[in-house]
Amino acid sequence: MDTDEQLERPVPSSTQQEKVRLGLIVAAALAVLTLIEYVIAVGIDDPLIWLLPFVIAKFALILEYFMHFSAVLGKGDH
């Protein structure tokens, strides 16, 4: 991709490799959160209140980084 084309775009698109790295970081975060969830659930009685932040965090991570939710808000308007 040459530089002229990149300049025309409102947001410079990252290369494939950068996106792969971002995806893997997010996925690693999700895996860690899931494991912590599991450990909490096994260790604590009635862990609902402790698990909710993890659920919300995972939900937000997937929504934003995998599904690109903010893009729909940005471009959906006109």
Add this chain to the structure above:
Amino acid sequence: MRALIRAVSGGAGGYVIAAFVTSLITGGSVSDGVPVTFGYIFALLGWLHGIGVWNAWAREWFGLPPKPDNAKGWTRYFTFSTDHKVIGSQYLVTFLVVFLVGGLMAMVIRLELAGTGEGFIDADTYNKVMSMHGILMVAVAVAAVLGSFGNYLVPLMIGADDMAFPRINALSFWLIPPVAISLLSAPLLGSFEAGWTAYPPLSVVAAGDGQLLFNMGVITFGLSSILGGLNIITTVATMRAPGMTWGRLPIFVWATFSASLLSLVITQFFAASLVLIHLDRVAGTTFFGAAGGGDALLYEHMFWFYSHPAVYIMVLPGFGVALEVITHFSRKPLFAYKAVVGAFLTIVGLSSLVWAHHMFTSGMAAYLHAPFMVLTEAISVPTGVIFLSAVGTMWRGKLWMQTPMLLAGGWVFNFLIGGITGLFLADVATDVQLHDSYFVVAHFHYTIIGGSIFGLLAAVFFWFPKITGRMYNETMGKIFAVWVSVALALVFIPMFWVGVNGMNRRVNDYQQDLETANNFISWMALLLGLSFVLFAVNLVWSALRGPKAPDNPWGASTLEWQVSSPPPEHNFPLLPEVVGHPYDYGVPDAQHAVVGGSAKSED
């Protein structure tokens, strides 16, 4: 027609084969729960495959070129046509027919209630007829205006050439005939008798396996509503003509947009609750069976979380039609346009927070009574704003009393009665007395007939010349408008009285001293039913033999009247440009839109 024949044979074949194979596997009868379930699913798939989903759409998924059915002329109404005008007409004709069938069932109900005791039909049949009448009419109220006029007019009014997803649009219509067929064929499996509300435990334990067809049919109908709502929202959000800002949208578009927001999300709750009923009946789960630890109140919460906002899916498009008609026929700008839009959106938000007012006597937690009472009464504020707009628009206007305007006036009057009597049912103290009485029956018939059906009738007459290209008979129309309004009052006002005096709804019998009143109501119901004969005669005759309609018989400003009657394929030869507010009647030099290259320029 070939597509329709393929669809019917695909549906029937799918049902027979799937039900038969499943019954061999389970070792039971073909009319058991599991074979009927799989039979229905494969019948639906076979039907859709036959009507053209495969040819026009699914072939693409396998890299094959699609083969859309390019039928012209009247046969295109029986194909998987993606033209929003064809789909709107399909919806309209289908639901007018269903409406008349449901009306016939109301006649049967009133015949039975003309006298005490078991007269015309027995109690069991009464329950089945009453349930069928309920669900058919609810379906009509949900989709008759939104599906038909929403599809037909929204793209025209916003200056688009079609809906955003034409094939999903065709799919959402072609899901409807299987629903009608499965509901009407439920008597073959013993019918359903739990009312349109399908409360457990009756809907789970009742003997009639027609309940299975009810569940799946209504879930299919829900899918159709969801897809239809999704389509209208996307169309309005992304396909408006240049200059058509949100503040310039015709009010009918705002109304369908708001109703679509509701139907998109809350319909899932009805689908989910019926899935659970179905699982309780077929798969042995125990969501609602108290014996297994289930909770029947859960169903009522889930059901009313859909079915109360559904009232607004029914009436919001009716509001839109009435305001549209009133502003054009009063030759005045729509009063408080922005406030009305705000009221629509407030109703969307608020209506999903009031559901438990249907459950004041159900035994739910008492601390829920007060908040739901207050929220329910709060919703009369945005509704009041809409009334204010209707009356304010008419105020000192030059009223042109044609049939659509008469019916829109009927909408104001009838929905007002429905709204005011609703306050007694929102209030816990009075509701506890009036719950499940004929007062409730009269109330919701006034809201739904007043709010939705009168909107439908006004819309039918208002847009008849645009859709058919012919004028209806004005004299017959005016007689009908007066007749239906008077007969409606004669039927339903006495029902408030018998309700207050203790007549129970849903039961085929009542105490002796209410016989005279009920006899009167039944005769008046016959009068009301007969008015629709005049309606049907007028429409059918005028569509076939009526005089040619001009492009804009009402001199209306909105975009759909700026093209030929009926509109050309793809609506606008050139992209229209919107330059002003749609309802600036009487404002010097005001113009709503510039429509270039219209069919009119030929002559």
Add this chain to the structure above:
Amino acid sequence: MALAAPAAHARAEATYRPQANRLGLWLFFLSETFLFSAMISARFVTSGTDTPEHLNQPLALGITIVLLLSSISAYLSENAIAHDDRAGFIRYTRITIFLGLVFTAGVVLEWQEALADFPAGTIYGSAFFALIGLHAFHVVTGIMALGVVLNLGGKGHYGSEDYWPVEGTVKYWHLVDLMWVVIYPSLYLF
């Protein structure tokens, strides 16, 4: 004017199609969220946060990780086709489908155990089978959709300028994962 092509569209579809597709898909997701909310609230209303003794926790954690991995590979496959890397797209889509099938097999295995421990006629069993069944239905339809885009992508469809079907399918697959993020703790952990 009369000579203008009769089927001419006044507006080029390209001006609104990308926006319409994206908005439509998200509206569908919003609607799906309500369906799952209804079912999840049914679980909490009928059986609270109770869980039975015999829950195969390691298996559940295992299929959760499998679904998460499939989400990464779906992400990578979308990323590959967005950069015209067709081989990568095919490879990662195949991995996603495979992991989806593993997840489905895990559910089947789990159901066989579960039917013995808490049949559908118990109150937790009702919620368990309904909710996991609903989710598994979405997994299976997601696998079908992935199969369709894999087949077409293999035949040379899609490229960096034109990969909406892949993007939509992958987003749907992420939705399936997203719902599992809530269902998993609701049924196993709370």
